Amino acid sequence: MTEPREQPAFYCDAMLGGLARWLRAAGYDARYDYGIDDSVLLQRARDEGRLILSSDGPLFMRKIIKQGTVRALFVPRGMSRLGQLHFVMKSLNLRLLRPRCMACGGELAELQKHEAIDEAPPLAYKRCGRFWRCLRCGRLLWNGTHWKRVEQKLLELAG
C-alpha cells in the first residue's frame, strides 16, 4: 500500500448509510443521500471530487468509473458496519483523524464548556467535560457515553 496523498472525501451509495456515519466519526467527509439514483450519485461524486464507496457490482461497469473519471471502491457485502470501515481504511491506507459530525460530516469546533450551558441537557452538562459544535449543521456534541463507545471501537479498529 502506498502512503495516502490526501484525505479523500467519500460518497457512500444508497446501501451504505451506516458506513458513512462511521467514516465521519473516523474523521472523513462522507456524503450519503437516502435512496439516491446511481446516475445522480456518479454525477455528484464527479462534481465534488468524491470517491464512491459501493457494494453494487453493476455500478462498477459504468464508463465514468471504468475510465477513472470517478474513483470508486467496491465494498464486499455481508460485513458489519465496522467491518466495512476497517475494509475501507485498510484498502486506502487511511488513519484516524479528528472526528467529524456523525450526522452530516461537518467539521467540529470545540467550545468552552460554559458556552454549551443553555443548550446541553443538564445531565450531559454536569457529566461531560468537552463540548463541540458542528460547523455545518450546528448540532451540539459532547463526549458522553455514546461517543466514548464510538471512540473505543475506532481505537480498537485502528490498533
Ligand SMILES: [Zn+2]
Ligand atoms: Zn453536523
